[in-house]
Amino acid sequence: MAAGDVSAMELANVALKLAADQTVLNAIVSLDPEIVRQQAEASDVRRKSGNLLSEIDGVCIAVKDNFWTKDYPTTACSNAAPVYPENVDSSVVEKLRSAGAIIFAKTNMHEWAYGATNGTSSIGPTRNPHNVEHITGGSSGGSAALVAAGIVPAALGSDTGGSVRIPSGACGIYGFKPSYGRASRHGVLPLSWSLDAPGLMATTLHDLELLLPYFIGADQADGTTIHSKPYTAGKTIEHPKLVNLVGAGLERSEEVNATLNHALQQVQAFAEVNTGEIPDLGSYFAAWEAILHAEATSFHAEQLANDPSGYSAITRSHLEAGKLLSATELLKAQQLRTEFCRAIDELLKNADALVLPTLPVTAPKLGEDWQEFGNLRVTSQDSMTWFCWLGNLAGLPCLSIPCGLSHAGLPVGMMLMGRAGDDEKLFNAARQLDLAINP
Amino acid sequence: MAAGDVSAMELANVALKLAADQTVLNAIVSLDPEIVRQQAEASDVRRKSGNLLSEIDGVCIAVKDNFWTKDYPTTACSNAAPVYPENVDSSVVEKLRSAGAIIFAKTNMHEWAYGATNGTSSIGPTRNPHNVEHITGGSSGGSAALVAAGIVPAALGSDTGGSVRIPSGACGIYGFKPSYGRASRHGVLPLSWSLDAPGLMATTLHDLELLLPYFIGADQADGTTIHSKPYTAGKTIEHPKLVNLVGAGLERSEEVNATLNHALQQVQAFAEVNTGEIPDLGSYFAAWEAILHAEATSFHAEQLANDPSGYSAITRSHLEAGKLLSATELLKAQQLRTEFCRAIDELLKNADALVLPTLPVTAPKLGEDWQEFGNLRVTSQDSMTWFCWLGNLAGLPCLSIPCGLSHAGLPVGMMLMGRAGDDEKLFNAARQLDLAINP
Structure with a gap:
């Protein structure tokens, strides 16, 4: 557009055409071509x-x-x-719209963001552009599918246990969850308010970075962001220090592990890669789950009491289960969370980023309920959040970048996690790594 | 001592003598004259x-x-x-001891600090030096009694819903609860970790201020203090702006109200006194109670499961009740807390301190279970925390200063509450006020 080769209208029409051609992905909930064209014009x-x-x-x-x-x-x-008021933008949408972005469509998601497969949705499951027999992962699966299919260059998602990074990893795009409190959640329906973050997805790391100034920053309407500084890109870290996390609770399939290790070999010439472990990961995972369930149940309590009929059976059972948690169990979870944050801080003392695969497996097939890896048998749901919840429990900035394809042609993602609050440093460390891995 | 008129040993011997003469107060749990004399020497x-x-x-x-x-x-x-390890000082005691202070005695308290009358204690109730038929209030009643009786010039207490300020008010001394996170709680047995603060009591405001540099400050062993700056006294605020809190939930006896108003008249020549209200105080009080009970029960869970026999019936019933709170109820309380902090922030935007009586009544008689004031009938326990819990729920620095005596000769206290984190400003505002009220 800047070179005058193409107009916003021409690009929007291409996107509309591609979207119409790829309804098989089932990625879109609402799209009005006229509204898109008005913005492009x-x-x-x-x-x-x-x-x-x-x-x-x-x-x-x-x-x-x-x-x-x-x-x-x-x-x-x-x-x-409830269908929330039209006529009002969430703060992040308003910020992007004020920068001239065209709000293209509303995308398919896991019901209430309470699940990571995008298999439970009022409009049915989303399909992976790399292979439509496979899921996108979720809960921001529709957004990831549109970006991965080349329909739009970028999309918004939300992330409570990986919901931006999971479909980004599974669909082979770039996904970013900011530090807790760096980007506004005002106008984003909550899942679990102490874990939720809005997030960005894009085709390239550079595209993500272009969007950050219109995404990060303080918003009076979200009290957790009042100390958030505007995003200011910094100097690329030429010799980033990484800690590759391994150990119990961090198992992954051989194929994913080999792909990640191959990517790490590409960066060994300039990056320092050490390994690190986090003891007692199981209890921290339980803490994440308890906090998630309690907060979700709390948010839905009134609707659940008045009219539970609209919830799917699975979502409703999650919400009912949340009622059984006691205050002392929640306090234990909150204490474990503090302990976990300290352990993560310790690991990040001498490192720019922690490294994990984004997922322990590639995108499961639709209807496939179980995954096997590392001598474990895990539900597809749990395999999706396997690594990602760490970033939410500790409020870290996290980035998923593509790092290769499986033999079956399905994407593998590498996840980088930085120090809470320093999202800039995470990108400064990631630039050079991405250049080597995705030249 | 500085003038050479008296030695530490002579002062310690006077204190030991006074303590031995006033056993009727029942203020002391442990005191070894030899240990005191060694420190004085x-x-x-x-x-x-x-x-x-x-x-x-x-x-x-x-x-x-x-x-x-x-x-x-x-x-x-x-x-x-359990009798905790001797041979180890809590961080605050260590800090005072390192400054040469003589650690004089361990003082009587409400069992586990879980009550505000000092009526429930393994060594029996504490008695008020102003009238031994009256209680000291609690839970730091023994510390207050020793200071009020002139046995020691200063004492340490802890404060979860007023436990430093309540007996300070009831015994007519100066009591200070710092902002949450300004002074270390390491080595202080917790009641409710998100509400607890250690506190100081002294005979004069100046004495309190002398102790602050050895009390306030960061301690690696208490993570909540890591951003606490050392205490640095500032310039006296010559025209402090006060907000006198009134309204539903803030009722007090006519005598207390008249005494407070008389004190406020003493400062009107130089201070600006406005009135303010906090709506929905009842729901915030319920939030304070829910957080207190849940955290206390959580801390005692193991002991309660293994051997509940050592708890008094009343304390045990509180702890059992805490088990019945659900995670979603606690979350609601935590959310109300955030809302309350915002309301308090708003009130403090244009004020140096908020003003309340420390207590709605003077010290109740021993064994008196109910108090009547403002057309209300309230348990003596609830009358003690009536105003004080506000400071804990919002983490504010709070100061109780004597402001007169009732007709029966019992002390009335004035409470000043400052902005969270700015304990210095609270003292800067209080100096001039105290000078006018207690010339």
Whole structure:
């Protein structure tokens, strides 16, 4: 667009055409071509008159269906969800829209974000663009599918235990969950407020970075962000120090492990790679689960009491289970969380980022309930959050970057996790790594 | 001592004599005259050789029996309490001891600090020096009684819902609870870790201020203090702005109200006094109670399961009740807490301190279970925490200063509450007020 080769309208029309051609992905909840074209037209007018709002003016961005958007209802892909007021944008959508971004569509998600497969949704499961017999992972699966299929260059998701990174890893794109409190959640329907973060997905690391200034920052409407500084890209760290996490609780399939190790070999010439472990990971995982369930149940308590009929059976059973947790169990979980944050801080003292695969397996097939890896048999659901919950429990900035394909042609992701609050440093460390892994 | 008029040993002997004469107060759990004299002797040696450790070198300080002290066991005045390792000081005691303070005795307290009357204790109730037929209030009642009786000039207490300020108010001395996270709780047996603060009591405001540098500050052993700056006294605020809190939930007896208003008249020449209200105080009080009960039950869970026999019936029933709280109820309480902190912040935006009586009544008689004031009938227990819990729920620095006597000769206290974290400002505002009220 900047070179004058193509207009926002032409790009929007291509995106609309691709979306119409790829309904098999089942990635879209709401899309009105007219609304898209109006935004594209306005952008082209601004460009012609030299009044561009930002360098992302005219770029199509898809939005997970738990963000308020003024043009579309917000359903969280649940029949129990009230359709939230149209006419109001969530803070992050408003910020992107004010920069000229075209809000392209509302995307399919796991019901209420309460699951990581995108298999439970009021409009049915989302399919993986790399192989439509496989799931995208979730809960931001529709957003990931649109980006991975090349329909839009970027999308918004939300992430409570990996919901941005999981489908990014499974679909072979770049996914970013900011530190807790760096980006606003105002107008994003919550799953678990002490774990939730909004997140970004894009085709390249550079595209992600272009969006960050319009995503990160303080918002009076979300108290957790009031100390968030605006995003300011820093100098690339030429010799990043990494800690490759291994050990009990961090098992992964041989194929995923080999792909990750191959990627790490690509960076060994300039990066320092040490290994690290976290003891008692099982109890920290239990803490993450307890906090998630208690907070989710708390948020849904009123709706669940008044009219539970709209929830799917599985989501409802999760919410009912949350009622059984006692205050002392939750306190124990909150204490374990503090302990976990200290252990992570310790690991990050002499490192720029922690490294894990994004997922222990490649995208499961639709309807496949179990995964086997590392001599374990794990539900597909649990295999999706296997590594990702760590970043939410400790509030870390986390980035999933593609790092290869399996023999079956399914993507493998590498996850980088930085120090809480220092999202800039994570990107400064990632740039050089990405260049070597994805030249 | 500095003038050479009296030695630390002479002062210690006076204190020991007074303590022996006033056993009727039942304020002391452990006191070994030999241990006191050894410390006094060491101080006198330092003074003679010009090696004083600080300006508080040689001052006797009493310590509530839930602080670890290396010379005495720590019982929390409970038969269920393991006697914690002698030979180890809590961080605050260590800091005072390193400044040369004489750790004088361990003092009577409400069992496990779980109550505000000092009526429940393994060694029996504490009596008020102003009238031994009346209680001291608690849970740091023994510390307050020793200071109020002139036995020691200062003492340590702990404060979860007023346990330092309540007996300070009821006994007519100065009591200070720092902001949450400004002073270390390492080695202080917890009641409710998100509400607990250690606190100081003294005969004068100046004495309190002398102790603050050896009390406030970061301690690696208490993670909540790691951002605590050392205490640095600032310039006196000559025209402090006060908000006098009134309204539903803040009722007090006519006598207390008149005494407080009289004190406020003394400061009107130089201070700005406005009135303020906090809506929905009842729900915030319920939040404080839920957090208190859940955290206390969590801390005692193991002991309660293994051997509940040592707890008094009333304490045990509190702990059993805490088990019935659900995770979602606790989350609701934690959310209300956040809301309450915002309301308090708003009130403190244009004020240096909030003002309340420390207690709605003067010290109840021993065995008196109910108090009547403001057309209410309230348990003596609830009347003690009536105003004080606000400071714990919001983590504010709070100061109780004497502001007069009732017709019956019982003390009335004025409570000043400052902005969380800015304990210095609270003292800067209080100095001038105290001078006018207690000339």
